[in-house]
Amino acid sequence: MTVVGPSRVTWALAVVTAGTLAAYGCTAFSGDELASPAPNEAGPGDASDLDASVVSDPGNDLDAGVVEGGVPDAGRLVFITSRAFGGGFGGRGGGAERCNNLAREAGLSGEFVAWILDEDPRRLVRPDGGPYYRLDGQRVFDEAPAPQNMPPPLAPIVITERGETVLLGAGAWTGREALRCRGWSTGRSDEDGVVGNAHSTARWFDADRRSCGGEWRLYCFQK
Helix, strand or coil: CCCCCCCHHHHHHHHHHHHHHHHHHCCCCCCEECCCCCCCCCCCCCCHHHHCCCCCCCCCCCCEEEEECCCCCCCEEEEECCCCCCCCCCCHHHHHHHHHHHHHHCCCCCCCCCCCEEEHHHHHHCCCCCEECCCEEEEEEEECEEEEECCCCCCCEECCCCCCEEECCEEEEEEEECHHHHHHHHCCCCCEEEEEEECCCCCCCCCCEECCCCEEEEEEEEE
């Protein structure tokens, strides 16, 4: 019988963990930063297999903001899309189309807009603008966030229109100043757009700049 020392056990666990993450299409993630893809590999939110991957919701223990019985009648929904899109998704109109198509497929009612910097997205929702909830009943915003001073959400926007939770490292197109893939009209790899970190409340809207040739999700707010 061979006795394995603690150092070998630790090394073996590290290998198994890394292999397991790779098998499920996960990318290493730390803190508030989006995980950086290795050369010629899809980044977090890029790969199509990431869209189908879910984990248990790490925010469900935030009981203070959870409404029993789901979203109240006066509340509105916010979700992150279960699918990822290239930077040339068509701006305000194309983003809304993608949000609404996915909402319909999931059986959600109402109209949705993509929360991107094309123009002030608050103009696209009702003036009272909120409060906003995830599909699990977790309160996210008291009112529609202002693009000039994006407040942190009360809970991360990690629940999709299907009620699933996206993996760590998932991000959504948002935009900042000139970093908007030419008004969300191009998927060129030499153009950049800004991506928010879905699992971060501090950097949910402005985590990193990424190539417009990559594929990322969208934040969808109910009008």
